[in-house]
Amino acid sequence: MNKYSDLPIKLASSVRSMRDFLDLLSSHDQCITWPDPVMPEPDIREICVASGQDVPGAPAILFDKIRGYPDKRLVTGVHGSWANLAILLGHPKNTTIKAMFYDIISRWGSEKAQLPRVKPDQAPVHEVRIERDINLYDILPLYRINDFDGGYYIGKANVVSRDPNDPDNFGKQNVGIYRIQPHGPDEFTLMSVPIHDMGRHMQAAEETGKPLKIAVMLGNHPAMAMFAATPIGYDESEYSYASAMMGSPIELTESGNGLDIQAHAEIVIEAEYIHGRREFEGPFGEFPGSYSGVRRAPTFKVTAVSHRKNPIFENIYIGRGWTEHDTLIGLNTSAPIYAQLKKEFPEVVAVNALYQHGLTGIIAVKNRFAGFAKSVALRALSTPHGLMYLKNLIMVDADVDPFDLNQVMWALSVRTRASDIMVLNDMAMIMIDPAAVTPGKGHHLIIDATTHMPPDPIGGDVEIVTPPSGPAIDALAARIRALQGGN
Amino acid sequence: MALNCPRCGGDKNRVEHQGKEDGQVIWTVHYCTACCFTWRDTEPALSIDSTKRRKVFQIDPSHPERFGVVIPPVAR
Numbered sequence: 001m002n003k004y005s006d007l008p009i010k011l012a013s014s015v016r017s018m019r020d021f022l023d024l025l026s027s028h029d030q031c032i033t034w035p036d037p038v039m040p041e042p043d044i045r046e047i048c049v050a051s052g053q054d055v056p057g058a059p060a061i062l063f064d065k066i067r068g069y070p071d072k073r074l075v076t077g078v079h080g081s082w083a084n085l086a087i088l089l090g091h092p093k094n095t096t097i098k099a100m101f102y103d104i105i106s107r108w109g110s111e112k113a114q115l116p117r118v119k120p121d122q123a124p125v126h127e128v129r130i131e132r133d134i135n136l137y138d139i140l141p142l143y144r145i146n147d148f149d150g151g152y153y154i155g156k157a158n159v160v161s162r163d164p165n166d167p168d169n170f171g172k173q174n175v176g177i178y179r180i181q182p183h184g185p186d187e188f189t190l191m192s193v194p195i196h197d198m199g200r201h202m203q204a205a206e207e208t209g210k211p212l213k214i215a216v217m218l219g220n221h222p223a224m225a226m227f228a229a230t231p232i233g234y235d236e237s238e239y240s241y242a243s244a245m246m247g248s249p250i251e252l253t254e255s256g257n258g259l260d261i262q263a264h265a266e267i268v269i270e271a272e273y274i275h276g277r278r279e280f281e282g283p284f285g286e287f288p289g290s291y292s293g294v295r296r297a298p299t300f301k302v303t304a305v306s307h308r309k310n311p312i313f314e315n316i317y318i319g320r321g322w323t324e325h326d327t328l329i330g331l332n333t334s335a336p337i338y339a340q341l342k343k344e345f346p347e348v349v350a351v352n353a354l355y356q357h358g359l360t361g362i363i364a365v366k367n368r369f370a371g372f373a374k375s376v377a378l379r380a381l382s383t384p385h386g387l388m389y390l391k392n393l394i395m396v397d398a399d400v401d402p403f404d405l406n407q408v409m410w411a412l413s414v415r416t417r418a419s420d421i422m423v424l425n426d427m428a429m430i431m432i433d434p435a436a437v438t439p440g441k442g443h444h445l446i447i448d449a450t451t452h453m454p455p456d457p458i459g460g461d462v463e464i465v466t467p468p469s470g471p472a473i474d475a476l477a478a479r480i481r482a483l484q485g486g487n
Numbered sequence: 488m489a490l491n492c493p494r495c496g497g498d499k500n501r502v503e504h505q506g507k508e509d510g511q512v513i514w515t516v517h518y519c520t521a522c523c524f525t526w527r528d529t530e531p532a533l534s535i536d537s538t539k540r541r542k543v544f545q546i547d548p549s550h551p552e553r554f555g556v557v558i559p560p561v562a563r
Contacts, residue, residue: 039529040506040514040527040529041527041529041530041531041534042530042531067506067508067513067514068505068506068507068508068513068514069506070507070508135503135504137503137504137516138504142516143527144525144526144527144530144534147531147533147534148534148540148541148544150494150523150524150525151523151524151525152516152525181523182525183518183523183525184501184503184518185503185504191557192557192558193557193558194558199558202558203558206558206560206561207561275560276560276561277560278556278557278560279523280522280523280546280548280551280554281523281557283544291544293555294546294554295554295555295556295557296551296554296555296556296557297557297558298557298558
């Protein structure tokens with residue numbers, strides 16, 4: 001139940017497709033149509049970057065006057081602001097990040113997936129079918145996202161694949177977001193690594209010589225875009241997870257090459273793995289705000305394309321933050337770390353890993369005794385995500401909202417001693433950390449900004465002011481926002 | 488006149504697509520079959536003029552073994 005109002009939550013649960021969501025966003029002034037003609041480069045990039053300056057409230061932007069692409073439509077920034085995420089989760093658009101974090105936590109573990117089936121000949125995604133003379137450049141309004149990208153990337157696709165060794169297992173069918181670089185009219189490279197589910201499928205196909213067919217879904221149910229990147233178990237279905245998290249159905253149908261796809265996706269590209277073939281891929285401006293270099297990546301051949309009439313190509317701006325990527329995956333990066341920590345340390349109150357996929361994280365914990373928070377921090381570094389991503393970790397007390405950076409800076413200012421800083425040298429680190437001396441290896445930093453507890457002496461004659469807090473103050477803050485008319 | 492790839496300088500290029508409005512060509516997208524670079528002839532010079540591109544982004548595709556491989560193929 002939405003504690004502010006039950007109106008938006010009803011609307012959000014009625015969303016069946018990205019189009020429905022764009023209508024919902026528009027009704028809240030959170031989706032605009034760009035009024036002027038734009039060149040693919042640099043106009044789209046510049047508008048996306050400018051929109052990223054308003055992280056709380058930026059709208060999705062629909063482009064329908066792209067020079068040279070008459071009748072084509074592109075949308076960016078669908079998940080690009082906290083307001084848009086709040087509407088997706090069924091809340092007023094000025095809901096705090098902390099409230100959305102706890103909402104996602106409360107949905108965690110729901111098993112109420114609803115995945116109704118639609119016959120392929122009745123599925124909107126198959127309204128238009130292309131099986132010959134396929135040219136991705138003709139179907140999609142493609143453009144260069146960052147100046148030095150190697151090509152015109154598709155950055156927000158949901159890619160479906162089955163385990164070549166267990167193709168009938170619905171749970172092992174993977175849906176993930178992987179960057180795609182078109183190479184010619186009907187070929188593309190797909191970037192994945194063996195630890196990804198998709199990478200496992202490619203590796204299995206390579207080892208066995210079995211075919212690997214995939215479906216690249218563009219313009220997806222907004223819950224799929226948001227939750228497909230959440231790390232869940234290998235044999236868990238992303239469709240089930242996204243539906244359960246949304247509390248609403250996601251309608252599925254079958255692609256021409258036998259995969260389960262969203263019946264209301266805007267565009268689906270069907271493709272087949274080309275065994276043994278590798279093409280130059282990259283650079284691509286990635287989420288740390290740096291380019292990943294050129295490598296040789298696995299290649300796929302497009303076999304067919306289905307799309308809705310007058311389809312909308314959904315893409316993302318990604319690069320130096322803040323970008324849509326950060327909003328899209330931030331809360332779903334934070335929530336699993338919280339859930340894993342909470343099992344052993346119920347004192348953990350909240351986890352903010354919004355910054356560059358968790359390269360910097362802030363954890364609020366009920367401190368128990370001197371040094372306790374440091375041990376919780378070390379446990380965070382041994383979670384699956386923390387291992388490679390949590391480079392800088394700031395520990396704050398439970399009375400600090402880790403999503404409010406003013407409060408975090410207060411804790412750093414008044415509760416940190418230089419001896420509260422720990423540096424762990426030569427640890428595992430993601431390959432694309434721009435600060436790495438050696439890619440794949442780096443230092444982790446823990447700053448304990450919690451208050452000092454016995455047996456540690458507190459020091460001088462210090463008493464911290466205790467302002468009123470809790471649900472009553474949160475309700476007053478929500479009321480102040482509502483009185484501003486931001487609903 | 489041969490068109491050279493802004494990234495590798497090679498001339499093994501093909502036209503992928505032309506954007507048209509009312510029959511007029513607005514732009515042309517090219518693809519370099521040597522280094523796999525894609526470009527549109529209307530892009531800012533920083534991206535498509537080899538004299539203005541940052542040198543660090545130029546590549547020599549004649550030695551593919553110098554580039555990392557994502558999921559190395561299985562030898563058969």
